Amino acid sequence: MLFRYILKRILIFIPTLVIISLVIFLLDKYIPGDPVLRGLQSEDLITEKIYLERWESFNLNYPTFYFSFTSKAYPDSLHLIPHKEKRTTLETLIRQSGNWERTQQYFQVIQLMEKAVDAAESDSTNADKLIRLRVNLNNLYDETKPDKIERKLRKLNVIFSTTLSLNALKTPFDNLQNAYQNLQNDKTLWKNYVPTIQWHGLENQYHIWILGNKPWWNRTKNIFAISDKIASTSIDKNTIEIEENGYYKFQPKFDLIENNGRLRTADLSNKVLFEVSIDGKSSSYKTKDLENAEAIFYAKKGDQILIEIGLKPLTKSYQLTYNYSLAATQLLHYNPNKQSKGFLRGDFGKNFQLKPVSQIIKTGIFWTILISTLSIILTYLISIPLGVYSARKKGTRVDNILSTFLFMLYSLPNFWVATLLILFLGGYLGWFPIFGLGDIPEGASIMETASIRAYHLILPLFCWTYPSLAFLSRQMRGGMLNTLGQDFIRTARAKGLEEKTVIWKHGFRNSLLPIITLFANVFPRMVSGSIAVEVIFGIPGMGKILLDAINNNDFPVVFAIVMLTALLTMVGYLIADILYSIVDPRIKYK
């Protein structure tokens, strides 16, 4: 019966966790601004390459959720466009035209023209014109109003008609004008009114955040050890001999024209087909788009790998205008490190400096756990006897004074007390250090270290402990009073039992509930720390990390701590509920 109750309680725990994680995930997604650039002081230093690297480190190259609910006009691959502003512009253009194909072409032509402008040689006659071209083109990425786009295009036209040396750029510009005309002419607005649900599968940001995209059960350790050896193998030839056993990831790179710039197309029609044969056994792979072409396979030492690549026929508009060239293909050792293990396996992602969040949190967790453990022990040691004593002396002067005192203590905000203590005991009287945990001189013995730390921890520990001490004492008193008024206590006394036995054996056991309740709150307080105390006393625990992260817009750290706190709160409630049912058999297992 008890077991079934616990099982049921755990089953309820799962949907609650899912809902909370969804809320936190949504909050994260609705923070204004580009998630790639969050927390960075100056955005000028971010080149396209760094931008894309960051974009991938945050797993933003995956769809947001398992499914999306949009109109038919939207493609299912918008998430592959890294820049948020460009994505927003594209979305608006899609809603205006209802035609994704045309919108996409228009955008790609802008990109192509940008590249052509970058490649164009500048001389004294056209240098300023090129700059103006670049600025105007860049503005087109943000422009959605038809009249404004037309005005920009007219401006560009003027530049071309007045500068003869830019004739080389005329063709891309004509393409741009054509693409815009096509976008205006081929509207399929009805698509905007057809709702669709698109399924994105398990490889999405939410799933990766919580569960990770690294397989839960396989022999990945083996692969990790030999990662660098093969990474340098570049292949011009199509046959490679494998030197070590392991998983390999084959990633061909396709670049547009001769230029090195990376084009991220979201066009589904550009599928890449390639075949990987291992010792005669071949398997073919198909990719979703040009960038994400990859094949992961297992090969043994000495295996001959034959790789053949072919492109599926391209869509008409592409064949007319552009050619794809196959740039360097390489065999990369498949590096499972790039994959996320997910929140539940202790991988909290990366912060804005691309450091693993779990490492940042790890540094703070020691101090928080230390202080909260000490605090809990102190709380129980003092408040239980105090509460019981107060309840026994109910109505006396001692009880009245004690109750008033505890009530005042309970209402005292601990950030005020901490400030006052620092001001008077620390600053004015100089009895206590006011900040940090103290410097440990080199070669200090354990005793010395401990005494320095203890000296620094006295005030924080006091401020950390007294609110819960006051709370628990009051609860204990209330619970004890309730119990002592019951008939069975009277019976116990009538039986002639010693007062001590009556109080501790009969009374105490039945007023355990508040103690368990406080115990349930230990876990969440460990994680979020007592923010005030840590911040005021400069203790590098979880609370301080959280506040620093909030001030630095370091949201991966913030949400990791929030999620961790929520998780542990729920675990705390779960444990408390189970303890309740063990302590008090009257609680029904419904």
Next chain:
Amino acid sequence: MGSHSNKTMKQSNKYWANVRKQYAKNKRALFAAYIVLFLSFIAVFADFLANNKPILMKYQDNWYSPVLKEYTVSLGIGKWSPELVRTDFKTLKMDFAIWSPIRYLPTNPNYNSIYVRPFSENAGIGRHWLGTDKLGRDVAAGMVHGTRIAFSVGVVAMGISFFIGVFLGTIAGYFGDDRLKISRIRLLLNLLFLPLAFFYAFMVRSDVLGDSFAVSLFTFIFQFLLSLLFFIGILLIPNLLTIPLKRIRFLGKKISLPLDIILTRFIEVVVSVPVLVLILVVIAIAKPSIYNVMIIIGLFGWPGIARFVRAELMKIRRLEYIEAADALGFSHFRTMFKHAVPNALSPVFISVAFGVAAAILIEAFLSFLGIGVPSDMITWGKLLNLSRGNSSAWWLAVFPGFAIFITVTVFNLIGEGLTDALDPKLRK
């Protein structure tokens, strides 16, 4: 009917008189109530108690009341007379003037009098009763205006919590798990049409809504209401379709909605969230504004109230007068909110009193950390934080902290007093 309602009025008056009597027996709680009254007075009349303009003055043979005038000006009704625009009233030669007890605004810096100690005489007009901060801003004025901010946060946040809590608690408690029955087909169609309605009303119109926001708030509200109208209109379809389809026996079979389970689960989720941490995060994301602080604290404060109301309504719905209302054919809505809820509210006030204390504490803590409250606003928590910059400025730590402490304490005391007064078990 008239005499009947009179009778119930009298009875309810008697009930409240009894509660008041019980409450008054608790001297501490009674004292706390007087302090709250006093603090509310300060909060309401903050502009008259601390202002750099006179309350009443005679200038060039005309009588003015600059404090009142400022209200009309900020509402856009009145206008300063030309010679008084941008005047420093302290240098104005007036024939007669009644000044506020504290002649400063909390936000006006004065670089000639930084870190003035409390009660010390100073050369200019008006004493700095409680000293000044690092910019020479008057602490007493900050305390007075901080009272207003603290009280408005407490009241507005708890107001929001109150409405959410009472509404959800009532529905869950009144209907329970088995009293709200709807036919299978109605449930199915409504679930089906809900995303559709959302799609056509809000997603398709997202550009219209976004553009209208740029035009003016009024157009946005208009467009939003239009969207809402679409939403309701589309949801009418499934409910109209239900009428004929209900006749089919399988589709028309009634199932009960487990509203109580849904609410209990929902409360469990909200309670599991580390509220302070989440408030910190949300406020850090949202723009710094005292209204955001109020709203967010309010949005997380309702579970206690909902639990109280739910428990009360579960008792009340079994009472005869609710059955009578049902028998008379009153709608659920009318029975719930007109007859049941007013009788379930008294225990809610306990929760509200504690909630106000908690909300004020959270606001003070947030502004102490410098999160959420705009930089040009002076609150108790902010004053307290200023003391960390100068360890000799003890008055910056003592007075605002004491104000927070007293306010939190008196609301807690009121909560305790109400618990004793409303709970007949404790009466002896």
